[in-house]
Amino acid sequence: MSTSISSRALPVLVAGGGIGGVAAALALARQGFAVKVLEQAPQLGEIGAGIQLGPNAFAAFDALGIGELARGRAVYTDEMVMHDALDERLVGRIPTGEAFRARFGNPYAVIHRADIHTSLLEGARAHGHIETLTGTRIEAVQQEGDTVTVRDQHGQIHVGQALIGADGVKSVVRQQYVGDAARVSGHVVYRAVVEKNDFPEDLRWNAASIWVGPNYHLVHYPLRGGEQYNVVVTFHSREQEEWGVREGSRQEVQSYYSDCCPRARQLIDLPKSWKRWATADREPIGQWSFGRATLLGDAAHPTLQYIAQGACMALEDAVTLGQALKRGGNDWPQALRLYERSRIARTARVVLSAREMGRIFHASGVERLVRNDLWKGRTPQRFYDAMEWLYGWKAETCLAED
Numbered sequence: 001m002s003t004s005i006s007s008r009a010l011p012v013l014v015a016g017g018g019i020g021g022v023a024a025a026l027a028l029a030r031q032g033f034a035v036k037v038l039e040q041a042p043q044l045g046e047i048g049a050g051i052q053l054g055p056n057a058f059a060a061f062d063a064l065g066i067g068e069l070a071r072g073r074a075v076y077t078d079e080m081v082m083h084d085a086l087d088e089r090l091v092g093r094i095p096t097g098e099a100f101r102a103r104f105g106n107p108y109a110v111i112h113r114a115d116i117h118t119s120l121l122e123g124a125r126a127h128g129h130i131e132t133l134t135g136t137r138i139e140a141v142q143q144e145g146d147t148v149t150v151r152d153q154h155g156q157i158h159v160g161q162a163l164i165g166a167d168g169v170k171s172v173v174r175q176q177y178v179g180d181a182a183r184v185s186g187h188v189v190y191r192a193v194v195e196k197n198d199f200p201e202d203l204r205w206n207a208a209s210i211w212v213g214p215n216y217h218l219v220h221y222p223l224r225g226g227e228q229y230n231v232v233v234t235f236h237s238r239e240q241e242e243w244g245v246r247e248g249s250r251q252e253v254q255s256y257y258s259d260c261c262p263r264a265r266q267l268i269d270l271p272k273s274w275k276r277w278a279t280a281d282r283e284p285i286g287q288w289s290f291g292r293a294t295l296l297g298d299a300a301h302p303t304l305q306y307i308a309q310g311a312c313m314a315l316e317d318a319v320t321l322g323q324a325l326k327r328g329g330n331d332w333p334q335a336l337r338l339y340e341r342s343r344i345a346r347t348a349r350v351v352l353s354a355r356e357m358g359r360i361f362h363a364s365g366v367e368r369l370v371r372n373d374l375w376k377g378r379t380p381q382r383f384y385d386a387m388e389w390l391y392g393w394k395a396e397t398c399l400a401e402d
């Protein structure tokens with residue numbers, strides 16, 4: 001795998017066409033690079049599920065030039081609400097209306113994944129020279145001189161001036177350069193998008209809502225103008241889990257929620273597909289960039305979903321990569337070092353905070369009582385102050401100081 005072509009004429013290769021890969025393609029196109037996205041799936045797209053977006057995601061959308069497009073497809077919630085799933089007690093409520101928007105300069109929203117993906121892809125295609133190759137799984141990477149070469153499953157070679165490994169939680173690029181083990185959580189997730197008429201009337205709240213119970217929780221929120229609802233149920237498995245997706249069953253889910261209050265319990269019968277995701281993250285690492293190759297999104301910092309920030313971080317990564325290239329010109333190794341230096345501590349904090357939040361959600365016994373007292377009487381301002389590090393991210397200040 002070698003080449004002697006002058007690398008400036010080559011595209012930047014992006015491994016993976018998920019939210020991170022497409023956002024990276026857009027950020028690169030905005031800096032004038034031609035981009036080639038290599039995606040293993042037969043078509044580009046996202047799974048049929050919703051996602052929560054903090055104000056930092058909207059700051060990233062604006063920096064990527066698709067703020068209005070994304071805003072038009074989102075649902076703006078009035079609050080985030082946590083209830084105890086055993087006794088229906090309200091544990092915490094954070095208003096996300098006007099005062100929240102004024103504080104962070106952007107809204108809290110929920111959106112269908114496909115709608116973000118489409119917005120990013122439309123932006124990327126409108127902006128530059130983007131080639132997308134589907135059914136293309138990259139298997140090996142090699143760097144020589146100022147080029148990066150990847151080989152796909154058909155033995156085909158793709159040559160670029162750099163490689164962005166946005167190939168998700170089981171990244172081949174990370175495996176090749178880092179080779180670290182995953183940390184399987186033992187937690188299992190079932191998800192569903194439900195039409196409004198099939199969703200319980202007494203849970204049709206305009207809120208990002210969570211019910212927390214001993215070793216489980218349930219999440220629901222509206223999508224697409226309230227015409228659909230997203231449902232996610234999560235529990236600690238009794239089995240020895242392996243990271244990945246496989247068939248599950250309604251009976252399995254029901255067996256974990258026997259002590260759940262009837263109101264929240266309605267949610268566990270809603271999924272129509274009984275696919276189960278066993279989740280994992282990885283220990284944060286101090287290096288993502290290797291010459292002209294780097295990692296982005298879940299490939300760089302796979303995160304448990306408990307603070308709803310994995311995709312938000314991928315969007316921030318993409319913006320930061322674009323800014324680092326703008327400052328670093330065509331010096332890829334230098335620009336990529338600046339990119340990782342700007343991102344590592346922040347994304348590691350998200351990974352570690354998500355683990356801790358999972359523990360708080362799933363508390364039992366006395367720990368549950370402590371959890372239920374944690375936020376008593378807390379004013380919105382105090383919540384907002386605590387969230388500043390996360391939601392206050394701005395593209396203008398995203399690069400690390402020299």
Ligand SMILES: Cc1cc2nc3c(=O)[nH]c(=O)nc-3n(C[C@H](O)[C@H](O)[C@H](O)COP(=O)(O)OP(=O)(O)OC[C@H]3O[C@@H](n4cnc5c(N)ncnc54)[C@H](O)[C@@H]3O)c2cc1C
Binds near residue numbers: 136167
């Ligand atoms: C239950 C759940 C709920 C979540 N909720 C939220 C939320 O509310 N808010 C939020 O911000 N985040 C949330 N997340 C996290 C979010 O989904 C991810 O962080 C985000 O999708 C990561 O995007 P990505 O592009 O980095 O990776 P992915 O979406 O995994 O995309 C990687 C892409 O690379 C492709 N690929 C993989 N290997 C190869 C290869 N070798 N060659 C070519 N292509 C390859 C894959 O097919 C895929 O298309 C949640 C996650 C889960 C599991």
